[in-house]
Amino acid sequence: MKISKFNIVLLGLALVAPFAFYPVLLMKVLCFALFACAFNLLLGFVGLLSFGHAVFLGTGGYVTGYLMMNTGLTPELGILAGTIASGLLGAVYGKLSVKREGIYFAMVTLALAQLMFFVFLQAPFTGGEDGLQGIPRGHLFGFIDLSDNLNMYYFVLAIFLFGFWLINRTVHSPFGQILKAIRDNEPRATSLGYNVNDYKWAAFVISAALAGLAGSTKTLVFQLASLTDVHWHMSGEVVLMTLLGGMGTIFGPVVGAAVVVGIQNFLSGGELGNYVHIIMGLIFIVCVLAFRSGIVGEIQKIVKRNFG
């Protein structure tokens, strides 16, 4: 990523944000932003709509949570383990699903995700509907106490920046160019001699691992791993975040995640709490009808039209 003034300003804002906003809310936004970015890598840059991405978020969370509770790992190792677990699951699921296209791909991923949902519901170590509760945040590298919200925030920010950088790097690499070629015209990519399914699979694994990274981190923030994270609602929510922010843009999913989490947080306390799904649905409809390229996509269009 080239270091522009814009990026430095953004980074500066992220560093001072916890003094203006409630840190746990910001951490939640960052975790979902990373999750949405990982999802966007598939949807926006390979054109694959995975409708079961929550399973990777949840798997990362459960594995990290279980290890943190039972083995006394330090948080960075716990998160690494969760990320690897999601990546491995992604490798298997990717192999099974990338052979299909379009709606069939979406349905296969949904079905596989539901299988895992049932495992997490019934397996003895996940606590069923209770989830894993009271997961310790632990001490980063053994000496930084993460139970302090500010320490935790900067740790989460570092993880987010790493994930974001990795996605950005992937998209702008030769590998990313091929992914975009597959998105735009798959038969042509095949005719140029690329093994399309392998490229799709690799993107799927990266996306799954990063979703797992987001889930592991989220679990540490909230000290809880629950079925919410593996439920298909969550898979739908990440589609909403990505489309709302701008599919196929770098910053879109971040903005989308911030908007969605912000609205949910704003509505949850007030009288409108019961209508949160209706309001999100209306926003989704308006987004699809009026600004299809999402918030960031539309801004980019305006910038291009007027200043480009």
Next chain:
Amino acid sequence: MKLMNKTLLSAAMAVALTSTAAHADLSDDKVKIGVLADMGGVYADVCGKGCLTAVEMAVEDFGGSVLGKKIEIVSADDQNKPDVGSAIVREWIESKEVDVVTGLVASSVTGAVTKVTTDNKKIALIAASASNAFTTKACSPYNAHWTYNVVALANGTVKPIVQSGKKKWFFITADYAFGHALEGIASKVIKAEGGEVVGAVRAPLGTTDFSSYILQAQASGAEVVGLANAGADFVNSLKTAAEFGLTEMMDVAGLLVFTPNAKALDPAIAGGMLTTTGFYWDRDDASREWSARFKARQGVIPAMPHAGAYSATMHYLNAVKAAGTDDSDTVMKLMKSTKPDDFFAKNATLRSDGRMVHDMYLVRITKASERKSEDDIFKIESVIPGDKAFAPVLPACDFK
């Protein structure tokens, strides 16, 4: 003499002033109560907005302020999700100055929330949860478990049925902390009384189609089917049982029946069923008076968690007033050393483990012919003394 009087008076005033000044030791200069409940899901009728109303009534009856400072209330919907509930409570405590949390419905949510409250040394007044974990394996010096729990339900309802000779049981259980705990305790009671459990099936929280579970119960050969669920789950499972003719083949025992759920059922289906409750509105003059006030505001008669939320809030506020501080340790000590006594809490005491022990009631759901009004839902069969209903304090949970 006059001068003497004046000096005495001013001395007394000075003492009074300094004592209030020294005692008005409230964090953030106010007492803030958080009400967390399922506001729109399967347990909305059981606690929900009604619990908020009950807490508001308690604060108003208390006078709206304590130690000269305002009492504030915030509320939120936990959607029966542990992650949502614990995140809300974390935010309440860390950035919204909440001193005490009440409501607390689904046991899974309460489990996650009480971890947060205990970590932050804040009191949780559990008004609606059933699991006994909060005073046993997940006990905490900051938990006060008010209305009832699964042990009281099993002792109250299951024991008399087994003793009457119905020994073979089958359970339809809500698949999470509460259901598992209720099924486990009830099974123990059954075995202790010489009965047997021939099988159990677990249905997820919020199941609407119970037909496959009912068929399994029908095929089990049991004499009694125990419904170890609650709220809308209880209503839906009992309705399905009636549609499949199960209620004619076997006895069905609702282990946790709240008044609004019993009211929602046709008395032809539910009439005659025995169940245990911590409160019934039509018990004595005090309960009727309070329930009438509740109904005037909320439009329905109170269920036991509503009365429990009021009673717990009142007891907490009284303790804050007497202690002169909202420091959780001091307040909790005082809550445990003074006996709650109001329209809800009879022969009550808050034990060292945080269990509020009080009279429970074995009630029968009335048949249509017995009902004098639409709210005439239960008939109290017998009073179960607190020490018979609840399990004794565990040594590990004996917080002095």
